[in-house]
Amino acid sequence: MNVLVCVKRVPMVGARIILTLDEREVDTRQLGFTVSPHEECAVEEAVRIIEMNGGVASVLTLGPPEAVEQLRDAAAIGATRLVHLVTDGAEWDALSTAEAIVDAVRRDEEENGPYDLILFGNEAPDTGDYQVGVRVAHALARPCVSGVKHLDLAATTVRVRREFRGGDELFELNLPCVIAVKEGINLPRYPSLPGRMRAKKAPVHETAVSGRAAAVRTERLRVPVETRERAEILGTGVDAVPALLALLERLGVLS
Amino acid sequence: MTDATGVLCLVETDDGGVIDASLRALTFARTLADSSGSPLAAVLVGPGEAGLIEALGAFGVRDVHAITSEELRAYSPTRWARALLGVVEATGVDTVVAAGTDRGNEVMAHVGALTGLAMVANCLSATRTGSSVSLSRQRWGGSLIEDAVLESATALLTVAFDGVQAERAAAPSASTVHEHHPALDASDLDVVVTQWTGRSGGISLAEARVVVGGGRGVGSAEGFGAIDELAQLLGAAVGVSRAVTSLGWRPHNQQVGQTGTRISPDLYLVSGISGATQHLAGCQSAKHVVAINTDPDAPIVARADWAVIGDLNEVIPALVTAIRERNA
Numbered sequence: 001m002n003v004l005v006c007v008k009r010v011p012m013v014g015a016r017i018i019l020t021l022d023e024r025e026v027d028t029r030q031l032g033f034t035v036s037p038h039e040e041c042a043v044e045e046a047v048r049i050i051e052m053n054g055g056v057a058s059v060l061t062l063g064p065p066e067a068v069e070q071l072r073d074a075a076a077i078g079a080t081r082l083v084h085l086v087t088d089g090a091e092w093d094a095l096s097t098a099e100a101i102v103d104a105v106r107r108d109e110e111e112n113g114p115y116d117l118i119l120f121g122n123e124a125p126d127t128g129d130y131q132v133g134v135r136v137a138h139a140l141a142r143p144c145v146s147g148v149k150h151l152d153l154a155a156t157t158v159r160v161r162r163e164f165r166g167g168d169e170l171f172e173l174n175l176p177c178v179i180a181v182k183e184g185i186n187l188p189r190y191p192s193l194p195g196r197m198r199a200k201k202a203p204v205h206e207t208a209v210s211g212r213a214a215a216v217r218t219e220r221l222r223v224p225v226e227t228r229e230r231a232e233i234l235g236t237g238v239d240a241v242p243a244l245l246a247l248l249e250r251l252g253v254l255s
Numbered sequence: 256m257t258d259a260t261g262v263l264c265l266v267e268t269d270d271g272g273v274i275d276a277s278l279r280a281l282t283f284a285r286t287l288a289d290s291s292g293s294p295l296a297a298v299l300v301g302p303g304e305a306g307l308i309e310a311l312g313a314f315g316v317r318d319v320h321a322i323t324s325e326e327l328r329a330y331s332p333t334r335w336a337r338a339l340l341g342v343v344e345a346t347g348v349d350t351v352v353a354a355g356t357d358r359g360n361e362v363m364a365h366v367g368a369l370t371g372l373a374m375v376a377n378c379l380s381a382t383r384t385g386s387s388v389s390l391s392r393q394r395w396g397g398s399l400i401e402d403a404v405l406e407s408a409t410a411l412l413t414v415a416f417d418g419v420q421a422e423r424a425a426a427p428s429a430s431t432v433h434e435h436h437p438a439l440d441a442s443d444l445d446v447v448v449t450q451w452t453g454r455s456g457g458i459s460l461a462e463a464r465v466v467v468g469g470g471r472g473v474g475s476a477e478g479f480g481a482i483d484e485l486a487q488l489l490g491a492a493v494g495v496s497r498a499v500t501s502l503g504w505r506p507h508n509q510q511v512g513q514t515g516t517r518i519s520p521d522l523y524l525v526s527g528i529s530g531a532t533q534h535l536a537g538c539q540s541a542k543h544v545v546a547i548n549t550d551p552d553a554p555i556v557a558r559a560d561w562a563v564i565g566d567l568n569e570v571i572p573a574l575v576t577a578i579r580e581r582n583a
Binding site: 019128130142163165171172216233240 | 330332333357361365369372373374377394395398400401402405406407413444445446449450451454455461462464465491497501503506508513514530531533535543545551554557559560561562563564569570573577578582
C-alpha cells in the first residue's frame with residue numbers, strides 16, 4: 001500500500017486567541033504548533049495500514065520552513081516518507097493549496113508509482129474549509145468521501161463509514177481514492193523515544209512553491225463580542241447543591 | 256448572465272421536513288438575497304411535497320427546484336453536486352448557499368471542485384454589491400470571526416452550523432415548484448451511500464435537550480459513574496472533552512467540540528472541563544450553561560450562566576443524592 005497523508009501546520013491556540021496589531025492574523029509568537037486532531041488520526045491510520053499491509057506512508061505538508069516540525073512529528077509515530085512544499089509563510093487558499101498538492105502527487109507518482117489512498121483531515125481547525133481533499137480528488141479524477149470515521153481496506157476497494165443523523169452511513173470506493181477522515185477513526189499512539197530519534201534524521205523531500213492570489217480577501221479578524229454577563233456563582237462545593245437543585249427545578253429538567 | 260441574479264439555497268430534509276440547519280441557512284440566504292433585491296430560491300432532492308413547499312414559503316422562498324431523478328435518491332456527493340450545478344446553470348443565480356452540515360459542506364466543496372470556484376465555509380452573514388460579496392465567517396470553530404470580501408461572479412457559501420438563528424420571513428411567499436430530472440452520466444467516480452444503519456439507541460448527543468459534561472477533572476474512566484448516573488436521572492446525554500477521549504476514558508462519539516459533536520441543548524451541565532477553544536466550539540449554541548469547576552477563573556466559568564466552585568467528584572454525587580431524595 002502506498003498511502004499519502006496531507007497535514008497543515010497550525011498554532012496551538014488556547015482559550016483566548018490573541019491577534020496581531022493589524023488584526024489580520026493570529027499572534028503566534030507565544031504559541032506552539034501542531035496539526036489538527038483529524039490529521040493526527042489520518043497519520044495514525046496511514047501508519048496502521050502499512051503496518052498491516054506493508055508499503056510506504058508518506059506525509060506531505062504545504063507551509064513555511066518551520067512546518068518540517070509537523071512532518072517530523074508524523075515520522076515519530078511511523079510515517080516513512082516526508083514531503084515538504086515550502087512556502088514563504090503566507091496563508092494559502094484552498095484552490096492554490098490543492099493545485100500545489102496535485103502537482104506534487106503527480107511528480108511523486110511518476111517516480112514511485114500511484115498512491116492507493118490519499119488521506120486528509122476533514123477540515124483545518126483555523127479556516128475550516130472542508131475542501132482541499134475534494135479539490136485534489138477531482139483534479140486527479142479519483143473518488144472521494146469526507147467525514148470518515150472508519151475504513152476497511154480490501155484489495156481494490158475501501159469501505160468507509162461515517163456518522164449521519166444518529167447512525168452510520170456506509171460507502172464503498174474503488175482504489176485509488178481520496179478520503180477525508182475525522183478524529184475518532186482511531187486513537188493515535190504516542191511517539192516512542194526511538195521513533196523521535198529516527199524522525200530527527202529522516203530525509204525530507206523539499207520543493208519550493210508559490211501560490212496565486214485568493215478569491216477571498218481578509219479584511220480583518222476579530223474576537224466575537226461577548227454579550228454574556230458574568231456567571232452567577234451558586235456556591236462552593238457541596239454547600240451549593242441545594243441552590244443547584246433549585247436551579248434545575250426552575251429550568252424544568254427534573255422530571 | 257450579467258443581469259441574472261438570485262440566491263439558491265440547498266435544503267436538506269428528513270422525516271420531520273426541512274432540517275433545522277437548512278432553516279438557518281435559508282434565513283442567512285434570505286438576508287443575503289434582500290441585500291441586493293434578489294429573489295430567494297431553494298433546491299431539494301426528492302419530490303416537492305406540499306408540506307415542504309409551505310415550510311419553504313414561510314422562509315421567503317419563491318421558487319422551489321425539486322430534483323426527482325431516481326439515481327439521486329441515495330446520497331452521493333458528486334451526483335448531488337452535479338445536479339445542484341445543473342439548477343445553478345438553468346437559473347443563472349449568482350449565489351449558492353448550503354447549511355454547514357457534513358453533507359452541505361461536502362456537496363458545496365464538490366461544486367467548487369467541479370467549477371474551480373472558491374467555496375467559503377462557516378459564514379455568519381453576507382451582503383452582495385455587484386460582483387463582490389462582503390461576508391463574515393467563523394474561524395477556529397467560532398473563536399474568531401473573519402470579515403472578508405469574496406470576488407466571484409458565482410459565490411459558493413456554507414452557513415456556520417451554530418451562528419445564525421432561524422427566522423421566518425415577515426410575509427410568507429407563495430412558492431412555485433419546478434421539477435428537474437437531470438440525466439446524470441454514470442461515472443466511476445461517483446460514490447453513493449450503500450447503507451444507513453439508522454439511529455442507534457439512546458439519546459443522541461447532537462439532539463439532546465440536556466447534556467451532562469465531564470472532562471479531565473473527572474480523574475478516571477471509573478470516575479464517570481456519577482456523571483452517568485446524573486445523566487440518567489436527568490434524561491440527558493453524556494458529553495466529554497477531547498482530553499477524555501484522547502485518554503481513552505470514553506468513546507469519541509461522546510466528544511463535544513470542534514472535532515467532535517456540536518451540541519445545542521437547553522442545558523449543558525459541565526464539570527471538570529476548563530473550556531479550551533476546541534471544546535467551546537462544540538457547545539456555543541447551548542442555551543444555558545452550568546459549570547462545576549474548582550477554578551473560578553476557568554474559561555468555562557466565563558462562558559457559563561451559573562457556576563459552582565468546587566470538586567465535581569464531591570458535588571455531583573451529592574447532587575445525585577439530592578435528586579433521588581426529591582424524586583422519592
